[in-house]
Amino acid sequence: MNSKRNDRIATGVIYLLVGIVILLLVGIIGNILVSGVPHLSWHFLTSASSSFEAGGGIRDQLFNSLYLLLLTLIISMPIALGAAIYLAEYAADNWLTQLIRTTIEILSSLPSIVVGLFGYLLFVVQFGLGFSIIAGALALTFFNLPTLTSNIEEAIKGVPQTQREAGWALGLSNWKTIRGIVLPAALPGIITGVILSAGRVFGEAAALIYTAGQSGSTVDYSNWNMFSATSFLNIMRPAETLAVHIWKVNTEGIIPDVNVVSAGTSALLVIVVIIFNLGARALGNWLYKRLTAAKIK
Amino acid sequence: MAKKEQDLQEVVEQAIAQQKVPHVKFKGINPRNIDIARLTKPSKETRQERWGKGLTALAIVLIGLLIVAIIGFVGMHGLATFFTDKVNIFQFLFSTDWNPGAGPKHVGAAAMIVTSFAVTLLAAMIATPFAIAVALFMTEYESGKRANLLQSVMELLVGIPSVVYGFLGLTVIVPAVRTIFGGTGFGILTATLILFVMVLPTITSLTVDAFKAVPKELRKSSAALGATRWQTIFHVVLRAARARIMTAIIFGMARAFGEALAVQMAIGNAVLMPYNLVSPAATLTSQLTSQMGNTVMGTLPNNALWSLALLLLIMSLVFNFLVHLIGKKS
Amino acid sequence: MRKNNVGKLLAILLFMPLFLVGCSQNRQKITIVGSSALQPLIEQAGNDYHLAHLDSNIVVQGGGSGTGLSQVQAGAVQVGTSDVFAETQKGIDEKKLTDFQVAIVGIVPIANKGVHVKNLSRQQLADIFTGKIKNWREVGGKDLPIIVINRSRGSGTRTTFEDLILKGKEAVNSQEQDSNGTVKKIVSTTPGTISYISFPYANDENIQKISINHVEPVNKNIPTNKWPLWSYEHMYTKGKPNEATAKFIKYVLSKKVQKDLVPKIGYLSIHDMKVTRDSQNKVTKIGD
Numbered sequence: 001m002n003s004k005r006n007d008r009i010a011t012g013v014i015y016l017l018v019g020i021v022i023l024l025l026v027g028i029i030g031n032i033l034v035s036g037v038p039h040l041s042w043h044f045l046t047s048a049s050s051s052f053e054a055g056g057g058i059r060d061q062l063f064n065s066l067y068l069l070l071l072t073l074i075i076s077m078p079i080a081l082g083a084a085i086y087l088a089e090y091a092a093d094n095w096l097t098q099l100i101r102t103t104i105e106i107l108s109s110l111p112s113i114v115v116g117l118f119g120y121l122l123f124v125v126q127f128g129l130g131f132s133i134i135a136g137a138l139a140l141t142f143f144n145l146p147t148l149t150s151n152i153e154e155a156i157k158g159v160p161q162t163q164r165e166a167g168w169a170l171g172l173s174n175w176k177t178i179r180g181i182v183l184p185a186a187l188p189g190i191i192t193g194v195i196l197s198a199g200r201v202f203g204e205a206a207a208l209i210y211t212a213g214q215s216g217s218t219v220d221y222s223n224w225n226m227f228s229a230t231s232f233l234n235i236m237r238p239a240e241t242l243a244v245h246i247w248k249v250n251t252e253g254i255i256p257d258v259n260v261v262s263a264g265t266s267a268l269l270v271i272v273v274i275i276f277n278l279g280a281r282a283l284g285n286w287l288y289k290r291l292t293a294a295k296i297k
Numbered sequence: 298m299a300k301k302e303q304d305l306q307e308v309v310e311q312a313i314a315q316q317k318v319p320h321v322k323f324k325g326i327n328p329r330n331i332d333i334a335r336l337t338k339p340s341k342e343t344r345q346e347r348w349g350k351g352l353t354a355l356a357i358v359l360i361g362l363l364i365v366a367i368i369g370f371v372g373m374h375g376l377a378t379f380f381t382d383k384v385n386i387f388q389f390l391f392s393t394d395w396n397p398g399a400g401p402k403h404v405g406a407a408a409m410i411v412t413s414f415a416v417t418l419l420a421a422m423i424a425t426p427f428a429i430a431v432a433l434f435m436t437e438y439e440s441g442k443r444a445n446l447l448q449s450v451m452e453l454l455v456g457i458p459s460v461v462y463g464f465l466g467l468t469v470i471v472p473a474v475r476t477i478f479g480g481t482g483f484g485i486l487t488a489t490l491i492l493f494v495m496v497l498p499t500i501t502s503l504t505v506d507a508f509k510a511v512p513k514e515l516r517k518s519s520a521a522l523g524a525t526r527w528q529t530i531f532h533v534v535l536r537a538a539r540a541r542i543m544t545a546i547i548f549g550m551a552r553a554f555g556e557a558l559a560v561q562m563a564i565g566n567a568v569l570m571p572y573n574l575v576s577p578a579a580t581l582t583s584q585l586t587s588q589m590g591n592t593v594m595g596t597l598p599n600n601a602l603w604s605l606a607l608l609l610l611i612m613s614l615v616f617n618f619l620v621h622l623i624g625k626k627s
Numbered sequence: 628m629r630k631n632n633v634g635k636l637l638a639i640l641l642f643m644p645l646f647l648v649g650c651s652q653n654r655q656k657i658t659i660v661g662s663s664a665l666q667p668l669i670e671q672a673g674n675d676y677h678l679a680h681l682d683s684n685i686v687v688q689g690g691g692s693g694t695g696l697s698q699v700q701a702g703a704v705q706v707g708t709s710d711v712f713a714e715t716q717k718g719i720d721e722k723k724l725t726d727f728q729v730a731i732v733g734i735v736p737i738a739n740k741g742v743h744v745k746n747l748s749r750q751q752l753a754d755i756f757t758g759k760i761k762n763w764r765e766v767g768g769k770d771l772p773i774i775v776i777n778r779s780r781g782s783g784t785r786t787t788f789e790d791l792i793l794k795g796k797e798a799v800n801s802q803e804q805d806s807n808g809t810v811k812k813i814v815s816t817t818p819g820t821i822s823y824i825s826f827p828y829a830n831d832e833n834i835q836k837i838s839i840n841h842v843e844p845v846n847k848n849i850p851t852n853k854w855p856l857w858s859y860e861h862m863y864t865k866g867k868p869n870e871a872t873a874k875f876i877k878y879v880l881s882k883k884v885q886k887d888l889v890p891k892i893g894y895l896s897i898h899d900m901k902v903t904r905d906s907q908n909k910v911t912k913i914g915d
Contacts, residue, residue: 007525014438017430018447024494025450031469032461082356090350100357102617103364109548109613110367111555113582114606117589118367121374125594125703130658131688142363149360173342175349196452203458206557206586214689215670238686243458247558250464251806252663252689254827254892258808266461273456277449398717398780467809472816481774481817483802562809566779567802577802587805590663590691591781594701596718598781599693 029270036267039260045268049245054257058265060219063232064133064239068212069201071137071235073194076144081190083145084152089178108146112207115142120210131238136212143207144197151193155186188287195280199273205243213238214248242269305337368610375607378404378600389604395568395584397601404601406608408570412578415485415571416560417553420492421546424500428549429535429542431497432504437530448505454498463562466491471563480575483565488580491559496549503545507538543623551616555609557582581605657872660688661695661708662783663806664732664825665860668892669708672884676875685875692716692783699724699863705872707863710783712906723865729879730860731895733826734784735844736837737811741818744768746838753792755821758799763819775801776813776822787858788823790908823856827893846890850901852910859904860894 050056119139167177223231392405435444475482565577592599673685692709699707713721778785815833848854885896
């Protein structure tokens with residue numbers, strides 16, 4: 001009964017390896033949360049960071065991260081959506097399409113540091129945008145586009161062919177079929193894809209160090225005029241995000257409570273990513289249920 | 298044009314004359330009333346179609362432009378080392394003497410290239426068995442809730458910022474390596490261990506896809522022949538998914554090769570040919586991140602760094618090429 | 628129609644930057660980029676200045692001395708900060724730049740606590756960093772191999788250290804770390820390590836500061852050059868600074884900042900110096 005024994009050994013080995021991975025996962029995430037969560041307080045989340053004294057918070061960094069994420073999505077969504085629709089619905093199966101797909105894959109495997117340096121050269125230096133939120137958002141768009149495009153494409157391809165045929169049978173144009181039938185049906189998948197890619201953008205640091213910059217300017221949260229230099233909505237001001245903040249306090253931080261700040265910030269980042277992941281799933285499921293239920297009515 | 302309209306009119310009249318289905322009131326359409334302009338011009342649907350196709354194609358063109366711009370810019374700066382500063386390209390690739398501040402004779406990136414490859418290969422080697430085991434667990438052994446839970450936790454790993462990994466490496470892995478293996482704790486081994494965790498989710502999720510793509514019938518026929526689960530996995534599933542697993546590993550390697558911040562914090566940043574796994578070394582990315590701010594734009598030390606970036610770019614092209622090659626073969 | 632709106636939004640977003648660039652040029656915006664060592668000081672000074680002059684807008688960025696110098700030379704920023712003289716950087720034309728020395732920062736060799744060495748002669752220090760001395764026993768410490776942790780090539784701290792201690796000799800090829808924080812973390816935890824960091828970072832129980840020729844590394848030894856390992860913190864402008872920039876630099880040099888903020892962060896006021904040093908490292912007594 002050699003094969004039976006082999007089967008048992010193999011099963012044992014697989015369960016062992018999986019066990020090790022689970023231990024690793026729990027260890028890493030647990031470590032980050034356990035060492036960081038105790039430092040998370042309302043004060044920490046809502047006060048400005050300090051240049052050299054203890055007790056600083058991460059208010060600006062938290063806002064900047066969210067704002068940058070929002071801008072990145074606003075810029076990259078239309079492009080990714082367009083590209084994904086083209087690839088899923090229009091592209092013929094020829095060398096050109098192959099080339100396009102390869103191009104997108106290359107973009108997705110580019111090291112983020114290269115993207116950051118390119119953004120620095122093009123946006124910061126060449127276009128004269130300086131270290132600014134918009135330069136950071138453009139760099140992150142590069143970083144985000146390939147993942148977003150392929151996520152959306154998957155979602156669109158997941159819509160059954162029969163639904164499209166129904167649209168054509170009604171005499172709708174291909175484009176109208178896509179807009180009126182395929183996109184709504186693919187919406188849950190698209191939203192899940194967007195949120196998952198948002199998690200990656202949220203934690204990116206290397207692409208931002210040389211584009212959005214490593215420190216903020218004085219920000220006024222009561223100034224809603226986007227064009228005022230001190231407004232928190234101004235996209236021309238430099239901005240430090242949470243991930244960059246962790247990097248900075250650990251390397252050049254002069255504040256005495258470096259460990260507290262970086263552990264707290266790390267935990268916050270991980271929590272936000274967890275919320276994103278769970279949120280993506282929940283929202284996707286909810287939308288799916290609503291859309292499909294609505295059809296039965 | 299007039300000829301064309303006449304032809305069209307004839308065709309319509311002929312159609313009406315030949316009409317055989319009585320309940321369609323074709324006769325009601327008076328030939329005089331046919332709006333030739335409307336018939337010959339593209340319909341609303343066609344215009345919509347063109348508009349939609351154009352818009353989406355524009356997005357594709359934009360992405361293409363981005364790629365060209367990246368390659369152009371990095372290439373321009375990276376090649377300046379060889380054309381403006383007259384550094385010999387063989388020396389750049391094979392010399393280990395890295396001190397660009399001292400002149401064009403001291404621009405050798407071999408130590409960094411070797412380290413980058415060593416770290417990448419080792420990380421992939423460690424991660425692959427784990428990834429395959431986890432993927433098998435999720436597809437062949439368990440499915441439903443447990444597999445889903447494991448997968449969502451894995452996805453979480455992708456979202457953890459690389460700075461956090463670097464920080465963990467610095468506070469946990471470095472001291473551990475130092476106590477167990479001696480040395481300073483900084484080096485290839487430490488970087489490998491960090492990268493292993495970072496590429497694990499990438500390789501795992503792609504491997505899961507690979508296993509899921511293997512048709513159920515294959516498994517069933519294997520089982521019908523009396524094969525044990527392991528025999529089915531080993532002889533059927535693994536074999537059928539081989540090419541896609543390779544692709545998964547290469548994608549993982551591409552990610553490891555380009556990782557910057559986490560590696561920089563853990564590898565020690567000494568531009569030396571690594572002589573063992575615990576001696577401090579430097580990768581292309583770690584050198585790039587730590588040096589960029591200290592060099593002046595347009596000078597040799599700065600150009601040399603751009604050459605490293607170009608090398609990274611070329612490597613990610615190579616990884617992509619490999620993926621396609623494997624895809625074609627299977 | 629949703630799609631069309633998205634397209635319009637995209638167009639607006641693409642043109643907004645150009646518009647904003649136009650706008651921001653008119654403002655009294657001062658962008659200061661460069662030395663990460665000077666960053667906390669200028670950041671804090673900028674914040675205080677903003678409270679008194681609400682129309683001012685001062686933006687401070689790190690990025691390294693090299694970045695600061697090349698950006699100010701290119702005219703991309705108003706002020707480039709640096710830990711080294713512009714003269715020492717290749718590719719920088721110092722004649723185009725105006726130098727404002729705003730503070731002094733000391734540099735101190737540090738070692739792991741376990742080596743039991745508190746003092747080294749200047750020669751010994753040079754020998755360690757050039758690789759001649761390889762064990763702490765040779766300088767009166769424990770029998771432990773010396774692990775040199777150098778700073779990144781081209782960084783201000785390393786340039787200063789090598790000019791003043793090694794005097795042109797080539798340092799041994801070793802681990803390099805870019806930042807004060809990481810160096811401190813590594814030295815405090817790794818047995819046998821030696822490195823050097825700026826004074827403000829050195830107030831830590833877990834590392835051993837090392838005296839040179841029995842002179843203690845404290846700020847009061849710097850003005851007379853008794854502690855020789857220090858460097859200027861420079862603010863460079865391209866040509867003459869514009870009005871807003873000149874006003875801010877004047878503020879940084881004022882008593883308020885120099886007497887209060889500068890020592891608080893751990894730097895030394897430029898006004899306390901009794902000697903000057905030029906880019907060739909020639910030291911002259913003030914008043915001579």
